[in-house]
Amino acid sequence: MDQDQPKAMVSVIVPVFNEAESLPELYQSLCRVLEAAGNPFEILFIDDGSHDGSQMIERNLAAQDDRVIIHQFRRNRGKAAALNLGFAEARGDYVVTIDADMQDDPEAIPALIAEIGRQNVDLISGWKQHRQDPFIKKYSSRLFNGVTRLLTGIHLHDMNNGLKAYRAEVVKTLDVYGELHRYIPVLAKAQGFRSGEIKVRHFRRKYGKTKYGMSRFYKGLLDLLTVLFVTRFMRRPMHFFGLWGGVLILIGFLAELWVLILKYFYNEPFQTHLALLIFGVLLLVFGMQFLSLGLLSEMITFADKSKRE
Numbered sequence: 001m002d003q004d005q006p007k008a009m010v011s012v013i014v015p016v017f018n019e020a021e022s023l024p025e026l027y028q029s030l031c032r033v034l035e036a037a038g039n040p041f042e043i044l045f046i047d048d049g050s051h052d053g054s055q056m057i058e059r060n061l062a063a064q065d066d067r068v069i070i071h072q073f074r075r076n077r078g079k080a081a082a083l084n085l086g087f088a089e090a091r092g093d094y095v096v097t098i099d100a101d102m103q104d105d106p107e108a109i110p111a112l113i114a115e116i117g118r119q120n121v122d123l124i125s126g127w128k129q130h131r132q133d134p135f136i137k138k139y140s141s142r143l144f145n146g147v148t149r150l151l152t153g154i155h156l157h158d159m160n161n162g163l164k165a166y167r168a169e170v171v172k173t174l175d176v177y178g179e180l181h182r183y184i185p186v187l188a189k190a191q192g193f194r195s196g197e198i199k200v201r202h203f204r205r206k207y208g209k210t211k212y213g214m215s216r217f218y219k220g221l222l223d224l225l226t227v228l229f230v231t232r233f234m235r236r237p238m239h240f241f242g243l244w245g246g247v248l249i250l251i252g253f254l255a256e257l258w259v260l261i262l263k264y265f266y267n268e269p270f271q272t273h274l275a276l277l278i279f280g281v282l283l284l285v286f287g288m289q290f291l292s293l294g295l296l297s298e299m300i301t302f303a304d305k306s307k308r309e
Helices: 024-036 054-064 079-087 104-117 134-151 168-172 178-190 215-234 237-265 268-308
Strands: 011-018 041-047 067-074 094-097 123-128 165-168 195-201
Touching: 011 104, 011 178, 024 054, 024 067, 024 104, 041 079, 054 094, 067 079, 067 123, 079 094, 079 168, 094 104, 094 168, 094 215, 104 123, 104 134, 104 195, 134 178, 134 215, 134 268, 165 168, 168 195, 178 195, 178 215, 178 237, 215 237
Parallel strands: 011 041, 011 094, 041 067, 123 195
Antiparallel strands: 094 165, 123 165
């Protein structure tokens, strides 16, 4: 390699929400690792409406080090919004994301970036070893990762790990919103990018308290359904609504046909099978509604495509 060729710039994005105690230590660790690697770098603290003094610490760090860039939301908008802003503002050839709670290992960053070239992929996700999390968080994460691997075909053990490295073109293509940051490799795959992973260390939380709550358990399922629909059917919604509409109409038609057979071939009155009759009618109605949604979605998709062209 040409020794005069400049090294690739690295952008490190740190979403922050009430992590005042860990920020100085995290900043020092990131600087030590990135300086030793020899790459020019920037650290972007994206503050998601903290109210514990984190924003003042971030401003102090930015005042003393011009490699630190801060963006601060006035209110809590969620990790996806923080990442999306960081992706838009990052200037590096490689972009790294890491959580602010010091449970991820900054020492792994050079290995993550190197592994992108070694595996010839576009993003590398850390795979936590000996995970230092509460029982519920640890095993619910395993469940979601297993279901996600099954439904998406992406064979990562730790889909939602906050420690990831990307080629710049990946983050400039993604549009992360809501809670879809948990499934970034799925969104990346839909854009034609490839993912890999390496094992990384994981540490027990030293400061503050976890932001994990039971609400994330059911939100994770809803998010998975959302990302599957967005990545598979966004450009062909009729394939989804038409399939299920057709299934409902077929079942409803068979139910009504059976009631008619019982009436006219076996002389059984409609009242005897009133529940089945009503059930069949409801299925026919719901099936027609699904087909209508599919047609409307196709019209909207076509109109949007025509406008952009």
